[in-house]
Amino acid sequence: MSAIIELSGISKQFPGVRALDNVEFSVEPGETHALMGENGAGKSTLIKVMTGALQPDGGTIRLAGKEIRPESPGAARAAGIGAVYQEVNLIPTMSVTKNLTLGRLPRKFGLIDWSAARAIAKAKLARLGVDIDVERPVGSYSVAIQQLIAIARALEDDARVLVLDEPTASLDANETERLFEIIRDLKARGLGIVFISHFIDQVYRISDRITVLRNGRRVAVGTVEEIPSLKLVSLMIGRELEHVEHQRPSTETVTSSKPILTAKSVGRRRLLEPFELDLRPGEVVGLAGLLGSGRTETAKLVFGAIRHDSGEIAIDGHPSSSHSPKSSLMAGITFCPEDRKSEGIVPELSVRENIILALQSKRGWLHLLSRKEQERLTAEMIAALNIATPDAEKPVGQLSGGNQQKVLLARSLVSNPRVLILDEPTRGIDVGAHAEIVTLIRQLAAKGMALLVASSELDELLTVSHRIEVMRDRRMVGEISGAEATREKIIQTIAAAS
Amino acid sequence: MSEKYLPLMATIAVFVILFIAGGLLYPNFFSTLVLGNILGDNAFIIIAAIGTTFVIISGGIDLSIGSMIGFVGVVMANLDSAGWHPLASAALMIVFGAGYGTLVGFIIDFCEIQPFIITLAGLFLLRGMCFMINLDAVPIKNPFVLEFSDMGIPLFGGGWLSSSAIVMLVALVVAVIIAHWTEFGSAVYAIGGDAQSAKLMGVPMRKTTLKIYALSGTYSALGGVVYALYTSSGYPLAGSGLELVAIASVVLGGTLLTGGVGFVAGTVFGGMILGLIATLINFNGSLNGAWIMISGGLLLFIFIVMHRFLVGSLKFRAGS
Ligand SMILES: Nc1ncnc2c1ncn2[C@@H]1O[C@H](COP(=O)(O)OP(=O)(O)OP(=O)(O)O)[C@@H](O)[C@H]1O
Numbered sequence A: 001m002s003a004i005i006e007l008s009g010i011s012k013q014f015p016g017v018r019a020l021d022n023v024e025f026s027v028e029p030g031e032t033h034a035l036m037g038e039n040g041a042g043k044s045t046l047i048k049v050m051t052g053a054l055q056p057d058g059g060t061i062r063l064a065g066k067e068i069r070p071e072s073p074g075a076a077r078a079a080g081i082g083a084v085y086q087e088v089n090l091i092p093t094m095s096v097t098k099n100l101t102l103g104r105l106p107r108k109f110g111l112i113d114w115s116a117a118r119a120i121a122k123a124k125l126a127r128l129g130v131d132i133d134v135e136r137p138v139g140s141y142s143v144a145i146q147q148l149i150a151i152a153r154a155l156e157d158d159a160r161v162l163v164l165d166e167p168t169a170s171l172d173a174n175e176t177e178r179l180f181e182i183i184r185d186l187k188a189r190g191l192g193i194v195f196i197s198h199f200i201d202q203v204y205r206i207s208d209r210i211t212v213l214r215n216g217r218r219v220a221v222g223t224v225e226e227i228p229s230l231k232l233v234s235l236m237i238g239r240e241l242e243h244v245e246h247q248r249p250s251t252e253t254v255t256s257s258k259p260i261l262t263a264k265s266v267g268r269r270r271l272l273e274p275f276e277l278d279l280r281p282g283e284v285v286g287l288a289g290l291l292g293s294g295r296t297e298t299a300k301l302v303f304g305a306i307r308h309d310s311g312e313i314a315i316d317g318h319p320s321s322s323h324s325p326k327s328s329l330m331a332g333i334t335f336c337p338e339d340r341k342s343e344g345i346v347p348e349l350s351v352r353e354n355i356i357l358a359l360q361s362k363r364g365w366l367h368l369l370s371r372k373e374q375e376r377l378t379a380e381m382i383a384a385l386n387i388a389t390p391d392a393e394k395p396v397g398q399l400s401g402g403n404q405q406k407v408l409l410a411r412s413l414v415s416n417p418r419v420l421i422l423d424e425p426t427r428g429i430d431v432g433a434h435a436e437i438v439t440l441i442r443q444l445a446a447k448g449m450a451l452l453v454a455s456s457e458l459d460e461l462l463t464v465s466h467r468i469e470v471m472r473d474r475r476m477v478g479e480i481s482g483a484e485a486t487r488e489k490i491i492q493t494i495a496a497a498s
Numbered sequence B: 001m002s003e004k005y006l007p008l009m010a011t012i013a014v015f016v017i018l019f020i021a022g023g024l025l026y027p028n029f030f031s032t033l034v035l036g037n038i039l040g041d042n043a044f045i046i047i048a049a050i051g052t053t054f055v056i057i058s059g060g061i062d063l064s065i066g067s068m069i070g071f072v073g074v075v076m077a078n079l080d081s082a083g084w085h086p087l088a089s090a091a092l093m094i095v096f097g098a099g100y101g102t103l104v105g106f107i108i109d110f111c112e113i114q115p116f117i118i119t120l121a122g123l124f125l126l127r128g129m130c131f132m133i134n135l136d137a138v139p140i141k142n143p144f145v146l147e148f149s150d151m152g153i154p155l156f157g158g159g160w161l162s163s164s165a166i167v168m169l170v171a172l173v174v175a176v177i178i179a180h181w182t183e184f185g186s187a188v189y190a191i192g193g194d195a196q197s198a199k200l201m202g203v204p205m206r207k208t209t210l211k212i213y214a215l216s217g218t219y220s221a222l223g224g225v226v227y228a229l230y231t232s233s234g235y236p237l238a239g240s241g242l243e244l245v246a247i248a249s250v251v252l253g254g255t256l257l258t259g260g261v262g263f264v265a266g267t268v269f270g271g272m273i274l275g276l277i278a279t280l281i282n283f284n285g286s287l288n289g290a291w292i293m294i295s296g297g298l299l300l301f302i303f304i305v306m307h308r309f310l311v312g313s314l315k316f317r318a319g320s
């Protein structure tokens, strides 16, 4: 079969990094082609070149045999190549209709015909089986719906290629299943799909072929049968993945010690039902639950980023009268948020500045860290977390998505906190780094840190947590620890009727 | 009705409440006469503020409006002395405003300079040029000026919609159409909402930025023309500080300074609220002019706090 889109000899140089080096990539009609690689391997760069968001330094792109040079994402979309980039790209303040039709608004007598635009928006969503009020701002919908809106936008009527860069990173199991159904349906209609994800099992469920990138080079391409998962992982990281013995941590060692932070029936009206929580040194507490069950809210409330309006939070046994991010930081409690784009990373600042930020503001701006000290700490963190960056002075916005996540984690770690709250610490992080972060969490706990980890990945929670708090509908519905803690038990608790 | 209109409704409600309060306090206040005067007296600043609304919705700022108003007046007065018809010089100045704005937009986009800085430079530059031309007020003597101020539409109840007010209303209609019924208008909202995403969604960034500032330049020049005709003179200090009044009108009208959210029609009510306050204080007679500024400032403050509250409750972001 002949390829619908074919990239050959693609190269792209960024200052200090060769992001793509003579890469070949092709997609056939009716095929889902997974693009795999570690953080910073060049996946996002390749699809940006393919969709006109970046111009390559060399190489050619052929769409159905004809050479094209898309100059902008708009041009690529018009040619039939739609893309949903790594961070959902929509305008949250604008209505769904506008978001779906911007750039191709229907006109009547030279002016926009809004009723036609609404009809188009509805039709585009209907193709994906979505029925929502298209007049509301996009930002008022859940991330999952936003993801579907972004896909609907990417799909022109005559779309031939659809590129999805980590579309499932913020979806739960049901939503992922729905997305996969949509992908299968589009495949059946003859579209070529490019799928990027760090969830290896998902890749095998949905893909026909896999291309593996490493350090900007294509190291392998083949059908899913030709590249089984173990081989895939070693191709991605360039070595065998050491098998970490994931023995579950035992609970006995820690329950005796005094808690650092105690939450006594704290809650917030309409947001979170009151809950109890102890964080002890050396203990990892997991927060499980579906998307929207209140995991993030719980983490933020414990940190003080959301104020509680009932109950009491005590630190070292002393009630904290005004619990706020500032008082938390002062008490050695740090928080690593889930949404790096909107609440963490400062893209214009360098890796070093981003890492030092929290530590410096904790010390106060009068006690500046010396440049030498900053550089030492940064180098330490870059090495510890294996952050792929040419140097510490590179603006964080230019790192790959997964590496940005690591910088965020480094920021929380550098101040050497007593309590560390992590919200989705491995979102968008590749397999190799995933294992490293899991190991790191366990090491930190072993050194006596108290950790609260919110995650949508049950396996990850099971391997790191001493105890798991299960959430449903903004309420803590159960605590699971010891031998009880299994995947099935958690799912049962989540699903149990209230 | 969609909740996105809440800020606009709040602005209109404040205007209506203030107007009714005036009517209860002063016998002759509640009339189309007063309403017509408020529209006419504030038309020039509202026109300029309408242009600024686009800039602010796109996440930018324009500080050179006041100087533009002064500059347009001075040039028109001098062209009047040279025998030009006011309409001809007005047309020239509007073209100048558009060209000036295009240049500003180009510098912002191409050189990646903050709009604040470049329009601040424009503020000094245009004001300096006023003084290069004249140090004193120059009258515009062409009889057309008198005809212009005599033109208008009588309102029921003895009021009068002056020609300035009519120009303003036409400018408003055009702006509303641009904002809500053109692709460009949607692009302005998109850039203000999230410039990075807008770019990935295929919004032509350069073209749109150029057009935004060209529009703002055109509207502030038109404001200057109306002001020159309204005062029948050109004075090099005219319009000083009006850029801030324009920004205040935009904010009172419910547009967020962070961009992405706002209405052109809101700006008109924002400007009228400021005008209404001035009128109320004049009606009182015993309060001095300082109170105009003080109450304007207080109102601005209350509005901004209220907006935070409103926008917060709109739940633009859904939780985890
Ligand atoms: N705008 C940019 N300027 C400079 N360097 C960049 C830029 N964008 C990407 N890079 C660099 O190019 C390399 C490849 O990045 P890319 O985003 O393609 O990685 P990725 O495979 O998508 O990783 P992830 O899985 O973390 O998303 C990285 O080293 C990154 O730092």
Ligand SMILES: [Mg+2]
Pocket: A043, A044, A045, A086, A165, A400, A401, A402
């Ligand atoms: Mg990426």
